Each structure stands twice: as C-alpha cells, then as structure tokens.
Amino acid sequence: MRHGIRGAAVTALAAALLTGCGGEKESSGKPTASPTGTSSTGSQKASGAPVAEGRTTVGAAGSACRLPVSFTTADNWKAKAFTLDGTEFDALAKQGPFTMACEIDAKPAGNIGFLRAWTSDLKGGTPRAALEAFVRAEKNARKATYTEIKAGSLPATEVVYDTYSELMEESKQEHALAVTTPGGAVVLHLGGIDTDEHKEMLPAYELAKKSLRVIAP
Structure with a gap:
C-alpha cells in the first residue's frame, strides 16, 4: 500500500494528511472541514522564529x-513553532489540556509524519496523569500501553497505542511520552501516515527522548 501512496496518489494523500490535532494529527497547510481532519498549521500562525534544519536543538x-x-531533532527534520491565532480553528490545536506548540516535519528527511511537542499549564501532577489526559482526548485511541521510563534524566511516562485512520482504512501505531516541568507538562508525540512510516521515524523520536532536558524558567 505504501508504494501506491508514494506513487500516483501521494499528492492527494499528502493533502489529506494535513489533518488537525484530533484523529489523524498529521498537519500542515490549510485547514479542512472535519475536526479530525483539519490542519493544525491552518489553525496556527507562525511565531516568527526561524525554521530549524539539520540536526539541531529546539x-x-x-x-x-x-x-x-x-x-535534539533528527537530521533534516524541520521544526516550526505556532501560536493560537484567535480563530475558531484554535480548538483544533488542542488535545485535552494540551496545546500544540511545536511541529517537527519529517518530509525533508523522506518520511511523511511529524514529531509534535504539546504543552500544558498542568503543574504538580505526574507524567502518567498528564499522558493519560492527552490520550483520553484522542477519540480514536485504543490498545494503549503505558510504561514508566527516563527521558534524558527526567522521570517520564511513555505510551504506545493505535488509532484508526479513516484515510487509510486501517489502524496505525503512535508513540507519545510525557514529562512534568516547573513550567507545566509536556507531551512529545510521533504519528505518521501509517505504521510502517511511523516505525521508520522512531529513531527521531528516540533521539528526542534521549536528549530531553528541562529548561530553567
């Protein structure tokens, strides 16, 4: 199926991938009509920060x-920050108590998907509670398996789960982790157009996890 996607249908599927921060969560470009298929980029506006290229730190x-x-981001992934723009699309950049703050695009590295950082004002809770709140807000999430881990030197909780993709008419795997900081909870989420694509991007997720550090407020 992936060869077909990357063949004649890649343009249409890439457009359909520009979905929002709900069900599909693969965004960039203009918003579409569906709450589970609307671009988070369309629901945000650039913060004016430079786009990061190559292996860099965000x-x-x-x-x-x-x-x-x-x-640290993987080689050739591009990071861009977004802020809410005060329109009705702002809700599409939210998942439970979290707001999408940074989107790192894998397309320049040859994959279709994003590593996203979501932030929340939640303070004083546990990484597990924060991550559960994030996953509960994904209506298509199922088969979630939680594990207590270290992200860098930080206590963290990681989840592996499936979501059903209406676009692909199949389930796909997703990974996310949560940490708590003095500035609030943070979730790093890795999606992808399908499970095969997701697995190809896991090294970028693992690099971000291994290099994660708290920034002093």
Missing part, C-alpha cells in the same frame, strides 16, 4: 520553538 530561547524543555 526548545531554548532563539531556537525554532520555545518550550519548557529542549531536545
């Missing part, structure tokens, strides 16, 4: 995205 002041944490 999160700190002066990087492509300002976050409570920093982490």
Whole structure:
C-alpha cells in the first residue's frame, strides 16, 4: 500500500494528511472541514522564529520553538513553532489540556509524519496523569500501553497505542511520552501516515527522548 501512496496518489494523500490535532494529527497547510481532519498549521500562525534544519536543538530561547524543555531533532527534520491565532480553528490545536506548540516535519528527511511537542499549564501532577489526559482526548485511541521510563534524566511516562485512520482504512501505531516541568507538562508525540512510516521515524523520536532536558524558567 505504501508504494501506491508514494506513487500516483501521494499528492492527494499528502493533502489529506494535513489533518488537525484530533484523529489523524498529521498537519500542515490549510485547514479542512472535519475536526479530525483539519490542519493544525491552518489553525496556527507562525511565531516568527526561524525554521530549524539539520540536526539541531529546539526548545531554548532563539531556537525554532520555545518550550519548557529542549531536545535534539533528527537530521533534516524541520521544526516550526505556532501560536493560537484567535480563530475558531484554535480548538483544533488542542488535545485535552494540551496545546500544540511545536511541529517537527519529517518530509525533508523522506518520511511523511511529524514529531509534535504539546504543552500544558498542568503543574504538580505526574507524567502518567498528564499522558493519560492527552490520550483520553484522542477519540480514536485504543490498545494503549503505558510504561514508566527516563527521558534524558527526567522521570517520564511513555505510551504506545493505535488509532484508526479513516484515510487509510486501517489502524496505525503512535508513540507519545510525557514529562512534568516547573513550567507545566509536556507531551512529545510521533504519528505518521501509517505504521510502517511511523516505525521508520522512531529513531527521531528516540533521539528526542534521549536528549530531553528541562529548561530553567
């Protein structure tokens, strides 16, 4: 199926991938009508920060995205920060108590998907509670398996789960992790057009996880 996607249908599927922060969560470009298929990029506006290219660090002041944490991106992935723009599309950049703050695009590296950082004002809770709140807000999530891990040196919780893709008419795997910081909880989420694509992008997710650091407020 993936060869077909990357053949004649790749343009149409790439457009359909520009879905929102609900069911499909693969976004970029103009919004579509469905709450589970609307572009998070369309629901956001660029913060004015430079786009990061190559292997770089995002999160700190002066990087492509300002976050409570920093982490390293994989070679040729491009990071861009977004802020809510005050329109009705703002809701599409939210998942439970979290708001999408940074989107790192895998397309320049040859894959179709994103690593996204979501932030929340939640303070004082556990990474597990934060991550469960994030996953519960994904109506298509199922078969979630949670594991207590370290992200860098930080206590973290990781989840592997499936979502059903109406576009592909099949389920696909997703990964996410959560940490808590003095500035609030942060979730890193890796999606992808399908499970095969997702698995190809896992090294980028693992790099971000291994390099995760809290930025002092």
